[in-house]
Amino acid sequence: MTCPTCSVWWSCPASPPTSGPASGRNGCRTSRWSWCATAADAAALLREQADAGLVRLPVDPEACHAIPLYTETTVVVVHREHLLAAADEVTVAELADETVVWPLDDVLGWPGTPAAPAPVAEYRPETTAEAVELVAASVGVLLVPQSLARAHHRRDLTYRVVTDAPTASIGLAWDRDRHTDLVEEMIGIVRGRTANSTRGRGPAPADKPAAAKAPVKAAGRATPGRDGGRRGAAAPHPGQEAARPLTTAQPRPTPVSR
Known part of the structure; x- marks a missing residue:
């Protein structure tokens, strides 16, 4: 966004502003928009109040750093x-x-x-x-x-x-002596760093150790017992006859006719 006659600047105040803040990553509040009629006014605002600003390039390299963003038609x-x-x-x-x-x-x-x-x-x-x-x-x-x-x-x-x-070009500029954490955050945004980027961010919290999984007993697998029955077999319900053990049928002898 560009002011009709000048550069548009933003700051990221520690306390919430009175009107219309917009929250960004890490709670960065892009607010307190100001308009500067001249480049000297813009440089003074960067030096004393704003953390960074959108400016028309070029800027004085002795006073500000700048990252080109786009070129206007x-x-x-x-x-x-x-x-x-x-x-x-x-x-x-x-x-x-x-x-x-x-x-x-x-x-x-x-x-x-x-x-x-x-x-x-x-x-x-x-x-x-x-x-x-x-x-x-x-x-x-x-x-x-x-x-x-x-x-x-x-x-x-x-x-x-x-x-x-x-044409005219627009860039992100900040005072050479005011390179704060918020400025580093803005630089990361315009350069396309993702939320997983670690540059300019605090150390990521250590992952919690995964809870040990308790061994799970396999259900339905029967093992032979001493009495010939099966361990792990389900108990019969009340009123239900217990299952009889299976036996191998012996073949009957075939009678021989004389």
């Missing part, structure tokens, strides 16, 4: 009745005849350079939100990452992917 925001709205996607060359609105909080750093695809409007709004208002008034078009276009969605506006435009 760049889109052009236009009025719904604009000619570009009829296309599924556009290229940089198709923006040559357009006027680009370039806000002061731009995160691409591209529209105002010599490589920009179109001329930039003389007036530069302070925020992306104000730039969206100018696009709605048909002053020009706006180039932003797709997440910002979605955050500023309006019924009278739409956006199209610019297939060959520069």
